[in-house]
Amino acid sequence: MTATLPFALDQVERSDGPLLHVLLGADGGPVGAVAARILPAPRERVFRVITDLERLAERVPMMDRAQLDGNRVTVHLRFGIGLFSAKFSFKAERRVEEGRALELRYLEGEPRDLRIRHEVHDASAPGASVLFTTVTFDAFSLGFLAKYFLKHHPEIRFGVFPGSALTLSDAVLRAVR
Numbered sequence: 001m002t003a004t005l006p007f008a009l010d011q012v013e014r015s016d017g018p019l020l021h022v023l024l025g026a027d028g029g030p031v032g033a034v035a036a037r038i039l040p041a042p043r044e045r046v047f048r049v050i051t052d053l054e055r056l057a058e059r060v061p062m063m064d065r066a067q068l069d070g071n072r073v074t075v076h077l078r079f080g081i082g083l084f085s086a087k088f089s090f091k092a093e094r095r096v097e098e099g100r101a102l103e104l105r106y107l108e109g110e111p112r113d114l115r116i117r118h119e120v121h122d123a124s125a126p127g128a129s130v131l132f133t134t135v136t137f138d139a140f141s142l143g144f145l146a147k148y149f150l151k152h153h154p155e156i157r158f159g160v161f162p163g164s165a166l167t168l169s170d171a172v173l174r175a176v177r
Contacts, residue, residue, distance in 0.1 A: 005034070005119070005132055012036045012130045013123055018169060020162050023136060030157050032115070032136030035165035041176035043099065043120050043129040049175045050102045050118040050131075053094070059171040068094070073104060086143065090114055112141035116168065133169040135161060 006021035015038070023032035039046055049056065053073055057066035064076040064087070076089045090109030096102055100121075106114040114137040121130045139160050140147055149156055 005036070007034075007036045007132075009121055009123070009130050013038055013125070013128075018166060020166065022158065022162060023134075029154075030161050032134065033161035033165040034132055034134045035162070035169040036130065036132045037169055037173065038123055039120075039129050039131050039173055039176055040127070041129060042127050043122050046120045046129050046131060046172065046176055047099055047102075049172055050120065051096060053102075056171060056175065059175055060168060062167075071095070072107070074109075075104075077110075086145065088143070092116075106137070110141055110143065111137040111139070113138045118168070118172065131169055131172055133165050133172070135164040135168060137164075 007019050012019055018035050018037040021034040021036075022030050023034065025031040053066045053068055053075075057063040057075065062077050062079060064078045066076070067074045071094045072091060073094050074089060074091050076087065079086045079088075088110040090111065091107040092104035092114060093107055094102070094104055101117060101119040103117040104115065106112065115134065117132075117134040119132045119134075121132075123130050139150060139157055
């Protein structure tokens, strides 16, 4: 379950804000992103936050709720557009590397091929940690409206993944403050 990290821990610690790495597919287009940031909380506390999926869903915009059943989780999403909202959900397998990482891997639903990984490391400063949040999914599996926007505005693809990774890591930051 260990992933290759795009930044050294000391790079993240020296940065003035979150660092972002866009993952590119075979066609050169974005398929995911990794956000990395320093958190003002020890690794153990951050790990408790990232593994409490039901409470974390309350803190993430667009997430309506999460239901945990053993190592499976169902996440219900709500995407608001003006007066309307689109609802969709996905089921994922939850994999935990005790004290270090949580990973959700796609089983069914939308978005297809979803993978979310939070990986936490000790920072050099006492009481601080470094969080890496990776998000990948098939952006074209989000329904007709998303497909329409992505087709007519391909530049949006370069914002969807970084925005998702940053939003998830920001939810963790707000929870540990």
